[in-house]
Amino acid sequence: xxxxxTNWKKILYHNNTVGYIFSFPFxxxxxxxxxxxxxxxxxxxMTNYKLGQSPVFIGLENYRxxxxxxxxxxxxxxxxIYVITSVPSKLIFALFIAYLLTQKHSGVTFYRSLxxxxxxxxxxxxxxxxxxxxxxRKGLANTILASFGVPKLSWLGxxxxxxxxxxxxxxxxxxxxxIIFAAGLKEISPTYYEAAEIDGANKWQRFTAITLPCxxxxxxxxxxxxxxxxxxxxxxxxxxxxxxxxxxTNFYALYVxxxxxxxxxxGYASAMSWVMLALISIITFLLFKTSKFWVFTEADQ
Amino acid sequence: MTNKHKIQASVYHLFVCVLGLMxxxxxxxxxxxxxxxNAEILNGGMNLIxxxxxxxxxxxxYQGFGGITFQTFFSNSFFVASVSTLATVLSSSxxxxxxxRVSFKGRNIWFMSMICTMMLPSQIILVPQYIIYNKxxxxxxxxxxxxxxxxxxxxxxxxxxxxxxxxxKDLDEAAIIDGCSKYSIFTRIFLPLLxxxxxxxxxxxxYWKWDDFMSPMIYLSKPRMYTASVAIKNFADSTSTTDYxxxxxxxxxxxxxxxxxFLFFNRYLVEGISGSGIKG
Numbered sequence: 001x002x003x004x005x006t007n008w009k010k011i012l013y014h015n016n017t018v019g020y021i022f023s024f025p026f027x028x029x030x031x032x033x034x035x036x037x038x039x040x041x042x043x044x045x046m047t048n049y050k051l052g053q054s055p056v057f058i059g060l061e062n063y064r065x066x067x068x069x070x071x072x073x074x075x076x077x078x079x080x081i082y083v084i085t086s087v088p089s090k091l092i093f094a095l096f097i098a099y100l101l102t103q104k105h106s107g108v109t110f111y112r113s114l115x116x117x118x119x120x121x122x123x124x125x126x127x128x129x130x131x132x133x134x135x136x137r138k139g140l141a142n143t144i145l146a147s148f149g150v151p152k153l154s155w156l157g158x159x160x161x162x163x164x165x166x167x168x169x170x171x172x173x174x175x176x177x178x179i180i181f182a183a184g185l186k187e188i189s190p191t192y193y194e195a196a197e198i199d200g201a202n203k204w205q206r207f208t209a210i211t212l213p214c215x216x217x218x219x220x221x222x223x224x225x226x227x228x229x230x231x232x233x234x235x236x237x238x239x240x241x242x243x244x245x246x247x248x249t250n251f252y253a254l255y256v257x258x259x260x261x262x263x264x265x266x267g268y269a270s271a272m273s274w275v276m277l278a279l280i281s282i283i284t285f286l287l288f289k290t291s292k293f294w295v296f297t298e299a300d301q
Numbered sequence: 302m303t304n305k306h307k308i309q310a311s312v313y314h315l316f317v318c319v320l321g322l323m324x325x326x327x328x329x330x331x332x333x334x335x336x337x338x339n340a341e342i343l344n345g346g347m348n349l350i351x352x353x354x355x356x357x358x359x360x361x362x363y364q365g366f367g368g369i370t371f372q373t374f375f376s377n378s379f380f381v382a383s384v385s386t387l388a389t390v391l392s393s394s395x396x397x398x399x400x401x402r403v404s405f406k407g408r409n410i411w412f413m414s415m416i417c418t419m420m421l422p423s424q425i426i427l428v429p430q431y432i433i434y435n436k437x438x439x440x441x442x443x444x445x446x447x448x449x450x451x452x453x454x455x456x457x458x459x460x461x462x463x464x465x466x467x468x469x470k471d472l473d474e475a476a477i478i479d480g481c482s483k484y485s486i487f488t489r490i491f492l493p494l495l496x497x498x499x500x501x502x503x504x505x506x507x508y509w510k511w512d513d514f515m516s517p518m519i520y521l522s523k524p525r526m527y528t529a530s531v532a533i534k535n536f537a538d539s540t541s542t543t544d545y546x547x548x549x550x551x552x553x554x555x556x557x558x559x560x561x562x563f564l565f566f567n568r569y570l571v572e573g574i575s576g577s578g579i580k581g
Binding site for chain 2 (some may be wrong): 013015016018019020021022023024025026027028030032033034036037038040044049051087100101103105107111112114115116117118119120121123124125126129130131133134136138139140143144158172176179180182183217228231232234235237251253256257260262266269270272276277282284
């Protein structure tokens with residue numbers, strides 16, 4: 001009886017038991033909420049499936065249809081345009097502000113908080129509605145134009161302008177990149193700058209020769225995170241432009257949403273999600289590959 | 302020299318303040334819009350001070366739509382956000398403990414799996430997850446919004462592990478000598494010392510769930526169950542001529558919890574953001 005008890009205790013306190021008991025939530029969640037859905041989605045991507053009906057297996061037809069679906073190809077195009085324009089602009093702006101707000105001045109901590117406000121609430125539905133109102137036909141943007149004597153613009157009715165507004169809104173939410181940059185800037189040893197100053201380097205030379213290389217791992221991190229986020233852009237396009245005009249802001253995530261939840265084409269939407277994952281993986285991989293040409297590690301220095 | 306410095310400093314502060322004001326201008330415009338009527342919002346231009354303080358917007362807005370007031374929507378949001386947050390903290394801290402303090406077979410594989418889920422964009426599994434919840438008959442309930450949080454969130458597990466690596470392992474060893482089991486090390490040492498990281502988790506998760514729009518929109522069908530973000534979108538769409546003042550009033554109200562968190566827990570929020578990518 002006693003032996004049984006000690007044996008049981010031995011098992012209970014064994015590292016493997018403890019480890020699996022404490023990591024159980026993750027293990028269960030990993031299978032139930034990630035792995036199984038991923039596998040299930042491979043199957044559904046090869047079916048014609050409307051909710052309420054049973055799925056019909058059609059092989060790779062969804063994938064073949066995708067590449068002849070003009071709306072799909074267009075959504076890839078506009079998403080890429082959005083990513084390529086918004087991500088670099090956002091990072092440059094974030095870096096500029098971070099640089100500005102790590103100078104030796106009083107109140108920089110307060111300023112960093114102030115500049116973080118747009119990111120804090122920018123993803124919310126409330127702010128999306130504010131932007132929609134600002135750029136509506138009778139909204140603030142046109143009122144300002146009118147006060148300069150410029151004729152009113154149809155901001156959300158013009159493909160380039162609508163895209164521009166979404167890019168602007170994304171750049172406006174530069175806060176988290178800025179905070180990460182600021183943390184990185186504070187890590188750079190002041191001795192580098194002092195040495196450069198003695199050598200007679202001006203501010204710009206110091207920035208390009210010291211700040212940028214030292215910061216390059218963080219630039220890579222921000223670049224990858226922001227690229228993935230931009231690929232997933234949904235709420236802004238859903239609320240402000242509804243993908244219009246003429247599908248000019250019909251972002252990938254929005255198009256997937258419409259197929260899945262508006263038209264109930266679950267199979268087609270699953271296939272689209274897979275192509276999206278492939279696309280994001282390829283781009284992330286390429287960014288990592290290029291990084292060895294421009295990201296400096298401690299060893300290089 | 303000092304004069305030159307003074308001028309430089311003034312130029313700096315002026316520039317930073319003006320730019321900062323431009324950045325938060327849309328937010329200020331929304332808050333002031335909550336006290337204006339439609340005509341004043343649309344024709345009032347950049348003016349931030351309402352000609353008349355129309356607090357009545359808050360009363361009309363609060364009435365909501367379809368006989369359901371914003372009281373209901375805000376308590377729904379609060380319910381979803383607080384249960385999810387509590388679940389995230391409990392489950393994630395357990396997993397972080399297992400991954401950082403217990404050496405068990407297979408730990409590295411599971412840790413790598415966790416890193417992979419962190420990189421996996423959530424929208425990829427949105428469709429299959431919906432299909433599964435639909436099969437289980439859970440669409441239209443709060444469960445799809447809350448349930449996943451009981452099983453740890455990779456982002457927060459990772460962050461807790463980062464923080465936990467700063468808790469000296471000597472403490473564990475000393476505790477074992479004093480007769481503590483691996484279980485009591487978790488409750489007596491790991492969890493109490495993890496407190497700052499837990500606070501960060503609480504505020505970030507609460508604010509994410511409070512703001513979340515896509516999942517509640519997809520999973521909730523009955524207006525009575527809507528969270529505030531879905532309700533505000535519906536409120537904006539429901540009438541043919543939108544009452545902008547009331548819409549802004551409810552938008553402002555919905556952002557108050559976020560602002561309060563920001564004001565009081567600013568330090569933790571900043572640590573959460575910068576700690577996710579790099580140490581120190």
